[in-house]
Amino acid sequence: MNRGSNTMLFNFKLFSKVYYALLLLFLNIVGGAVGFVIIEGYDWIDAFYQTIITISTVGFGEVHQFTPTGKLFVSVLIITSFGTFAYAVTSITSYIVSGDYRQYFKDYRTMKEITELQDHVIVCGYGRVGKQAVATLVAHHKNFVVIEQKEEIIEGFREKPEFLYLQGNATSDDTLIAAGIKNAKAIIxxxxxxxxxxxVVLTARELNKQLTIISRASAFSSIRKLKIAGANNVIMPDSLGGSHMAQLVTNPDVLEFIDQISIQGENVINLEEIDFKELPEDRKYKSLADLREQFPFCNIIGFKNKEGEYIINPGLSTEIVPGSKLFVLGNPEQIKNLNKQLRITKS
Incomplete structure (x- = not known):
């Protein structure tokens, strides 16, 4: 099932009452026309016309005089069509008055925006951890799509136009494809x-080999399995929370100092990561000493080499090569100036 068919199914749920009402009305018209052709010998034009004036009860009269069998058929047709016609009118009126059509167009617009996304983040689940992930993505102005099954949560999303959402099961290939996983940058x-x-990790890795996959885990035994399945990072929220609380007892000042190094939003970033690919051409393949001379107001506190190893307080002779990253510390204004001078735009 492709993304277009997912959109059709997504919209069918909203139109289902109207569809069923129109289907019943259509079947009534067809049944009436066939009955007049068989019982009264009408041609198809006269049969259709007689059916319409009968079920609409406009009272124009018969095309031809009915036989006794024909009169009995017309009586049954009037009884059945009256209920069907009333149901159709009620369903359509209810759909318009209740505002369901506005919900349809809003959901359709959301699905259309999702199909146009590139390098976005997919968040599976909007529970306690999912909400925190989304809040950070919003603070950093990242494009994202939330996949959630619960109807009450989806209703809340419809009141937030900045949220792109998809109602469905995140473990389904079709749902992930509809969320644009083949064009996504990461999935949480x-x-x-x-x-x-x-x-989800297994499916996501199969659908997009280059995707960054971050997974939640509840048990230590799951960490290894998730990484084997293809997760780049595995986080245990409960374990992190407990460790943080214990550190406030053993090293309170150190932890409070670290808490001051904020990466929570665009305007309060103190710690920034800079990828080799983000640097201008004239700054690539330089040593850290060259950068430090040009930007003495920021401290390069960490380095990730092309082998994926992290180096704390790297030496000034360290060369910036493809696959490497810099970790820079400074106050928000210094970080902003650094990005400006390096001509780096954070999306």
Whole structure:
């Protein structure tokens, strides 16, 4: 099932009452026309015309005089069509008055925006952890799509025009494809069950080999399985929370100082990562000493080499090569000036 068919199914749910009402009306018209052709010998034009004036009860009269059998058929047709016609009118009126059509167009616009996304983030699940992930993505102005099954949460999303959402099961290939996983930059799966997260990781890795996959885990035994399945990072929120609380006892000042190094939003970033690919051409293949001379107001506190190894307080002779990253510390104004001078635009 492709993305277009997912959109059709997504919209059918909203139009279902109207569709069923129109289908019943159509079947009534067809049944009436066939009956007049068989019982009264009408041609198809006269049969259709007689059916319409009968079920609409306009009272124009018969095309031809009815036989006794024909009169009995017309009586049954009037009784059945009256209920069907009333149901159709009620359903359509209810759809318009209740505002369901506005919901349809809003959901359709959302689906259209999702199909146009590139390098976005997919968040699976909008529970406690999912909400925190989304809040950080919003603070950093990142494009994202939330996949959620619960109807009450989806209703809340419809009141937030800045949220792109998809109602469905995140473990389904079709749902992930509809969320644009083939064009996505990363996926964050925060489902409550480790088995569900494992299934999402396996599916996501199969659909997009270059995708960055971050998964939640509840048990230590799940971490290794999730990484084997293809997760780049596995986070245990409960474990992190407990460790943080204990550190406030053992090293309170150190932890409070670290908490001051904020990466929570565009205007309060103190710690920035700079990828080799983001640097201008004239700054690539330089040593850290060259950059430090040009930008003495920021401290390069970490380096990730092309092998993926992290180096704390790297030496000034370290060369910036493809696949490497810099970790720079400064106050928000210094970080902003650094990005400006390096001509780096954070999306």
């Amino acid at each position: 799966t925060t489902l409550p069950s480790d088995s569900e997260n494992l299934f």
